[in-house]
Amino acid sequence: MGEQFQSIDAPYQKFIEAQHIFFVGTAAAxxxxxxxxxxxxxxxxxxxxxxxWRNMTGSGNETAGHLAQVNRMTLMWCGFERQPMIYRAxxxxxxxxxxxxxxxxxxxxxxxxxxxxxxxxxTVEMTQKSCGFAVPFYEHAGExxxxxxxxxxxxxxxxQDYWRDRNxxxxxxxxxxxxx
Numbered sequence: 090m091g092e093q094f095q096s097i098d099a100p101y102q103k104f105i106e107a108q109h110i111f112f113v114g115t116a117a118a119x120x121x122x123x124x125x126x127x128x129x130x131x132x133x134x135x136x137x138x139x140x141x142w143r144n145m146t147g148s149g150n151e152t153a154g155h156l157a158q159v160n161r162m163t164l165m166w167c168g169f170e171r172q173p174m175i176y177r178a179x180x181x182x183x184x185x186x187x188x189x190x191x192x193x194x195x196x197x198x199x200x201x202x203x204x205x206x207x208x209x210x211x212t213v214e215m216t217q218k219s220c221g222f223a224v225p226f227y228e229h230a231g232e233x234x235x236x237x238x239x240x241x242x243x244x245x246x247x248x249q250d251y252w253r254d255r256n257x258x259x260x261x262x263x264x265x266x267x268x269x
Contacts, residue, residue, distance in 0.1 A: 091175070091219030096137035101176055101216065105134055105166055109229045113142075113209075114163040115155035120261035123151035129232060133198055137213075140164065140178060143199050144207040145236055146248055146256070150267055153184050153207055154259035157266060162211055169227040175219045182211040188269050204240035204248050206256065206267060 097105070105111075109128060116122040125147075132142040142164075144152060156162065160181045168174040185192050185208040195208045240248055252267045259265060 091217045094216045094218070097134055097140070097178065097213060097216055098137070101218065102134045104168070104172065104174065104176055105132070108166045108168075109232075110167075110169075111142075112165045112167075113152055114165070115152050115159075115161065117155045117158040117259070117261065117263060120259070120263075121151075123149075123155060123260075125149075125152065129236075130199060138180075140180075140211045140213060141195055141198070142209050142211070143196065143205050144209060145202065146204040146206050146240065146251065148255065149260065150206070150252075150256040150265040151259050152209065153265040153267060154261075154263040156182055156184050156209070158263055162209070164211070167224050168221050169224060170229065173221040173224060175221040175224065177217045177219075178211070178213045179216070180212045180214040182209040184209060184266065186266065186269065202237070202240070203245045204236060206252065 111127050111132060112124055113127055114122065114124045127142065129145065131145065132140065135141050162180060162182045164178045166176045185195060192208065195210065196205060243251060256267045257265055
């Protein structure tokens with residue numbers, strides 16, 4: 090079992106900020122558990138018990154639908170390049186859509202992108218560090234520009250049409266609230 094903490098201490102914040110990818114896990118009371126990889130410049134540690142991350146358009150929208158039903162979230166980072174470590178943050182999160190109060194301030198922390206779908210403002214209740222000795226080495230080769238190009242081709246209205254057509258329900262049929 091790893092070591093547990095009440096907050097994100099400075100060395101672990103540095104570890105988080107050095108990672109190029111993180112994973113988010115959510116689940117409703119029933120149905121499928123979802124684990125998604127996240128990248129790009131989409132996460133900020135706002136304090137010892139607060140993480141904000143911006144969710145970009147994707148093929149699914151499980152996190153929003155799950156949080157609307159059961160408000161719990163786990164974020165996980167793995168040390169792929171140097172330090173063998175796995176670090177998790179457990180807590181609850183508030184979903185903020187582009188139409189919601191607070192969107193402009195939080196979204197303003199990131200590069201402008203109309204394909205940004207939600208921002209999750211997570212309250213961290215506990216963190217856990219474990220060894221990560223079995224996590225393989227991987228080298229970061231760079232960011233993909235596929236989503237950016239896709240969104241540019243669609244345009245802002247096309248992205249919202251995509252949300253309307255493909256992102257309104259979870260795999261289990263729950264509402265994601267993406268279109269108000």
